[in-house]
Amino acid sequence: MTGEKLVPQSSHSPPHSLPPFGEGGTVGQKCRDLQWHEVAPGPLIARGAPPLLASRLLDACPRRRVCADPILCFQALETLDNGKPYIISYLIDLNLVIKCLRYYAGWADKHHGKTIPIDGDFFSYTRHEPVGVCGQIIPWNFPLLMQAWKLGPALATGNVIVMKVAEQTPLTGLYVANLIKEAGFPPGVVNIIPGFGPTAGAAIASHKNVDKVAFTGSTEVGQQIQVAAGSSNLKRVTLELGGKSPNIIMSDADMDWAVEQAHFALFFNQGQCCTAGSRIFVQEDVHDEFVERSVARAKSRVVGNPFDGQTEQGPQVDETQFKKILGYIKSGKEEGAKLLCGGGAAADRGYFIQPTVFRDVQDNMTIAKEEIFGPVMQILKFKTIEEVIERANNSKYGLAAAVFTKDLDKANYLSQALQAGTVWINCYDVFGAQSPFGGYKASGHGRELGEEGLKAYTEVKTVTIKIPQKNS
Template sequence: MATRRISSLLSRPFAASSLRSLGRNSSWSRGIYRFSTATATEEVITPPVQVEHTQLLINGQFVDAASGRTFPTLDPRTGEVIAHVAEGEDEDINRAVSAARKAFDEGPWPKMTAYERSRIIYRFADLLEKHNDEIAAIETWDNGKPYEQSAKVEIPMLTRLFRYYAGWADKIHGLTVPADGPYHVQTLHEPIGVAGQIIPWNFPLLMYAWKVGPALACGNAVVLKTAEQTPLSALYVSKLFHEAGLPPGVLNVISGFGPTAGAALASHMDVEKVAFTGSTDTGKIVLELAARSNLKKVTLELGGKSPFIVCEDADIDKAVELAHFALFFNQGQCCCAGSRTFVHENVYDEFIEKAKARAMKRVVGDPFKKGVEQGPQIDAEQLEKVLKYIRAGIECGATLETGGERFGTKGYFIQPTVFSNVEDGMPIATDEIFGPVQSILKFKDLDDVIRRANKSRYGLAAGVFTKNIETANTLMRALRVGTVWINCFDVFDAAIPFGGYKMSGQGREKGIYSLSNYLQVKAVVSPLKNPAWL
C-alpha cells in the first residue's frame, strides 16, 4: 500500500462548474501566483491519501487480472512507482462484458424507475463532494496536474457533471407522432445496452464523467477502460459509486493497455456502443475494430490544433493572458489547446514580447506545492515527444523566444516554451504537440486568418479575441470547428456540447446531445378503431 503523508491541507474548495474561472477572474489570470519559473515559495499542500484499489472492478468486486499480471503506475514528478495495478487483457474484458450484459439483461438497473436511478447518481455526487480532497490528491499524484487545479476546479466539476446527468435520468422520453392514417404512433427512447468506454490520461476523471454520466442516466451498463498512465482515480470513485447503491455489474473498470484491453473492448461482439477519447490515429483503429465486429455505434473525441486568433483591436494585455492560459493550461496536455496563436501583424511584435515575459513568469514545479501553475508531463515518452517538437521548431527556422529545454533533472518537467516567426507548414504549427509549447503566427486580415485557420486536418475548437461584434460573428461562422470561444477559452459547462469537425472526431459529449449516444429510438404503431378521433 502506497501512502502520501500530510504536510498541510487546503481549505475546502469553492464550487466550480467549468474551467472559465481559470480563464477570466481566478488567481491564475490575476497573476497572484506569478513567480520565477525556478521557484515556488509556498508550502506543500499534500493532503492525506492512500492507494487502496489497484485491482480490476468486475461485477461490483475488486479482483485480480485473470493472468495475475500487474503493471506500475508512476509518479510523473519523480518517475517513481506509486503502485502496481492489475493488467486487464482479453479474458478480463470478457468477464467484465459478461457482468455488464447480465446486469443489463437481468439486473434491476434498466428496469428500475428513472427517478430511482437519478437518486443513486445524486448520492454518488454527494460522495464525490465529501471526498473532494482525497480524489484530487490521487488525480494529481497519478497525473501530475497542480493540486489546486484538481481540488478547486476539476473535482467540483466532476461532481457538477454527475448532478447534471442525475437530473436528466427521469426526463428522457419519446414523442407522439402524427401519422397519415388511422394509427397511433409513439417513439420510445431506450438504453442501447452495454457501452464500452475508453478514456485518456490528461483529464481522467472529467472524461470518466463525460462518458459514464450519460450512459448510466440512460439506463445502460458500462465497461470502462482507463488509460494505463492514470488508472487510480477511476477505481477510487467507482468504489464510491457502489457505496451510493449502484447494482453490481452496471459499472466495470478495467486497467490495461490499448492493444490488448482496448482492442478487445472495441471489437467485442456483446458491446453495442463504444466511446473513445484520445489521439486521432488510435481513434481510427477503434472505429475500424468496431466496424469489423458488429457495427457498434461509435463516438470519438480526438486530437486538435486549435487556432487562437488575436485581432488588431484586441486589448493586448488581456489577449496575452488568455492565449497563455489557452495553451499552457494542464501542461499543454489538452486536446483543444489554443496551440496555433494567430496574431494580427500590427500588434504582433508587442504580443510576442509580452507573451515571452508571461511565459518566463510561469511557475513550474511540484504540483503539490501551493502556487505552482505547471506540473510535469505525464511520462517519459510524452516528455521526449515534446522536446522532439521543440527541436524541430528550431531546425525549421522558428525563433525560440524562451524555454525549449527540460526543467530540472528529476521527473518529466519542461520549461514553458514560446516560438515566434512560425510558418504554417512547420511541424509545430501542424501537429498536435500536447505540451507547453506556444507557436505564434502572424496574419494580415480576416480572409487570411480564416483560410489558414481552416487549413488543418483538425477542427476541434477555436478562440477569438476581439472587441468588434462583426469580426466575432464573421469568425464564429467561418471557422470549421466544434466550439468557438469568443473572448474566453476552455469554458466547459456541463450543458455545453463538445466535439469536433473533420479528424477531431464524431459525435458530441456533454449536454443534451450526449444522451443520444446511449439511446435507441423505437417506433411503436397501433391502429385506431375509430378514425373520427384523429
C-alpha cells in the same frame, strides 16, 4: 467487475513512475496489461446486470453526497496520478466533475420520446431506450472529468458500462468504482478496468457483446477503434479526438486579456489538452507587442511541485510524453522557428518542461501541424481575416477555435467560417455540462455533454398503433 475487485492474472506489469518524481519516483505497477481473456467477461457481466430503469429514477441526492464526501482524497490522487497542480485538481477538475454528474442526474427521468401525428387512423409515438452495453475508453489528461463525461449520460439513459481507464492514470477511476458500489448501484452495471490500449482497449472495441464504444484520445487510435467496431458487430461509435486549435488575436483585441487567455489556452494542464490553443494567429499590427508580452508571461510561469499552492505547472504525465515534447521542440528549432524562451527540461528530476514560446512559425512546420500536447506555444502572423480563415482551417483537425476582438461583426463572421466544433469568443476553455462538445474532421464525431450527449446512448424506437374507428 460485478461490483467486486478482481486480481488480474497477467504477468506483464510495466513499472510506472509518479509524474512529480520521474524515474526516481517509481512505485511499482500502477496498471497490469490485461489480456483478451481477462477483459472479455466484462461485457457479458454487464449484459446480465439488472435493468437500470428503476434505479436511475431514484433520488440522486445520496449519490451526490458519496461523490462530494471524499473530495480531498480525489484531488490528492488526481495530482499524484497525473501531475497536475493540486489547486487545479480541486478548483477545476473536481468542480466540473460534480457539476456534470448532477446535470445528468437531473436528466434521468426527462429524456423521453414524442407523440407524432401521422395520416390515417393511427397513433404514433417514440421511445428512447438504452443502447445496452457501452464500452468507454478514457484518456490520462483529465482522468476524473473524462470519466464523469462518459458515466453521466450513459447511466442517465439506463445503460450498463465497461470502462477502461488509462494505464498511466488508473487510481482515481478505480476509487470511483468503490464509490459506485457504496452508492448502491446493482452489481455489473458499472465495470471499471485498468489496462493498455492495444490489449484491453482493443478487446472492448472489437467485442461482439459491446453495443457502443465511446473513446477520447488520439486520432490515430480513434481510427483503429472505428475499424474494430465496424468489423465486429457494427457497434455505435463516438470519438473525441485530437486537435490543433487556432486562437486568433485581432488587432483590436484587449491586449492584456488576450495575452493572459492565450497563455491559459496553451499552458493549462501542462499543455496536455485536446483543445489547447496551439496555433496562435496574431494580426501583424499587434504581433510584436503580443509576442513580447507572451514571452514575459511564460517566463513568469511557476513550474514545480504540484502540491505547492503557488505552482501553475506540474510535470508531464510520463517519460514517453516528456521525450515526445522535447522532440517537437527540437523539430521547431531545426525547421527555423525562433525559440524565445524555454526549450528544455525544467528540473533534473521528474518530467518537468520549461514553458516554451516560438515565433516566426510557418504553417508547414511540424510544430504547426501536429498535436504536441505539451507546454509549447507557437505564434504565427497574419494580415487579413480571409487569410487567417484559410490558414486556420488548413488542418486535418477541427476540435476548437477562439477569436479575440472587440468587433462583434468580426467575431460573428469568424465563428461561422471556422471549421471547429467549439468556437470561443474573447474567452477560452469555457465548458459547461449543458453545452455539447465535439469535433469536425479528424477531431472525431458525435457529441458529449448537454442534451446532445444523451443521444449517443439511446436507441429511438417508433411505435405505431391502429386506432379503432368510432362505433366499430
